[in-house]
Amino acid sequence: MTSQRRLVDAPWLTTGPAGRVLALLNGDGEEARAVGGAVRNALMGLAVGEIDIATTALPEEVVRRAKAAGFKVVPTGIEHGTVTLVVEGSPVEVTTLREDVETFGRKAKVMFGRDWQRDAERRDFTMNGLSVSIDGVVHDHVGGLPDVDAKRVRFIGDPDRRIAEDYLRILRFFRIHAAYGEGAPDREGYLASIRGREGIAGLSAERIRMELLKLLVAPGAYAATEAMVDAGLMLRILGGVTYLGPLSKMIGIEHSLGLAPSAVLRLGALGVAVTEDAKRLTQRLRLTNEENKALDSMGHRWWRLKGMDEARARQRLYRLGTARYRNRMLLGWARAGRDADAEGWAHLFALPDRWTPPVFPLKAADFMARGIAKGPALGHVLALAEDAWMANDFPMEVDVITVIADQTIARFKHDHRL
Incomplete structure (x- = not known):
């Protein structure tokens, strides 16, 4: 049994790209409605994002009307009844009503139809099976309205x-x-x-x-x-252990710091204890390179951050950069347990706001001038000098830097009996 309700504030039904498509496809024996998530969100008072259109018109008729109106037509799935119309630079997906003839998984055999109820019955959830016509009337063929309310x-x-x-x-x-x-x-x-x-x-x-x-x-x-x-x-x-406690803690930390929800941070809290976990998740979920790098960095010895002083934190920030420093800091905080020093973790998380890592002032030329030839030895000396500079809390005074360079050369020659 179909029930109805009216949307009282839905300007997108008559204006903008979706409104223009609805106006185009209604009339001359055909009907079009907005369907799915847009209707659900409007009823719940939530922001309406992507608006999908369903219509009784066959794909060929949709294309004919769209071209006559000057809209760009993209046949994204025309064999399945779906075309995308580009209106005012925005894509609007339009699908002809369908009904199942035979069902075998995702490859169900369907035919085009004109029955709104049978089309709605093919959808997944009742609150997604609603449709709204251009006059604002919401049509419910599957019991979605009471489920939206509840x-x-x-x-x-x-x-x-x-x-x-x-x-x-x-x-x-x-x-x-x-x-x-x-x-x-x-x-x-x-x-x-x-x-x-x-x-x-x-x-x-x-x-x-x-x-x-x-x-x-x-x-x-x-x-x-x-x-x-x-x-x-x-x-x-x-494919491995899930950590509900750290996930709950990560969500709470995001709220306390005013951060937007992060899927990668929450996935890290839920599934990453060591870097091997990050590799497994990347393979199982086909994560992007950036997602993989973020999880791998988060899982790398995060436990060393617990109780870290600010001098050591500056070294981590210098090595990791702001984004990865903060991500690892958040995972360490989320996994620190209920007795974690929230104020201390928050203070270290905010380090990039009050300290910007300087650029290492010594160059290869500084050591070549001191007798180190190009090659592996030069790279090794530079790394030693950078470690010493970091250990001395990133000094920038010329005399201090000179001492670091000279002491690094002396240490290198001593270690290599030069």
Whole structure:
């Protein structure tokens, strides 16, 4: 049974790129509506981002109308009924209504249709199965309105069947719950996720990474992650131990410092105790090079940061740079336990705000002038001198630097019997 409600404040339905597309595709026997996340967010009073359009018009008719209106057309998935229209420089995805003919996983055989209810029934969760017409009327064919009101994430129809169609829906269930749900996850969906968890092994690492990183920055990230651990899902995703305590601590630290949620920091807290963990996560999730480097640096002897004085902290900042210094500092803080000196950790975290690492003042030419020839020996002497300079708290006075250079040469010659 279909129920309705009206959106009272949705200017994007009649203005901007989405409004222009809706106006274009309505009329002459065809209907178009905004569907999915945009409708859900509008009903929840949240920011509306990407707006997807569904229509009764066949793809060829969508293309014909778009070209006549002067819109750029990109056939992103036209064989499946999807075209992207570029309007005012913004992409708007338009998909013809569909209904299943045969279902076998993600490669279900579908045909184009004109039935809004059957199209809605193909979607994953009730709150994502809503649509809104250009007049602001929200159409609910799957029971999504009461679930939006209750902030309850629930599969459309049989959860086991929905999951078997695409096992990524297990991760999406927890991710959407973390972002828009309240309380415990829907029990039927939770139990179906447990029953279907072996199917996670068949998912691509890239798809898992995308959902997991989105989940980790959602408002309910900790509770959703804890539920996934209890369901035996995280071991299949991360392939190792998960650390809920450090994750909770990392989230609290971000809040206390006024930092934006960071998926990489939270993933590090959840899964990295040593650098080998970072390598495993990179392989299992196909992390980007930057994500891999960040996790690897965070996991490198973070335990040495505990109780570190400011002089030693300046050396770490000089070696690591601000971003990696702070990331490692945050992981050390998150793993320091309940008795951690929060004020002391925060003070060291803020070091880049009050001290800028200077540039090492000695150059290769300074040592060549002292008789060191080009080659490995020169690089070794430079490294020795830099270590000595750091140990002396980064002096910049010429006489002190001269002494460091001379003492480094003397030490090098002594060690090598030159």
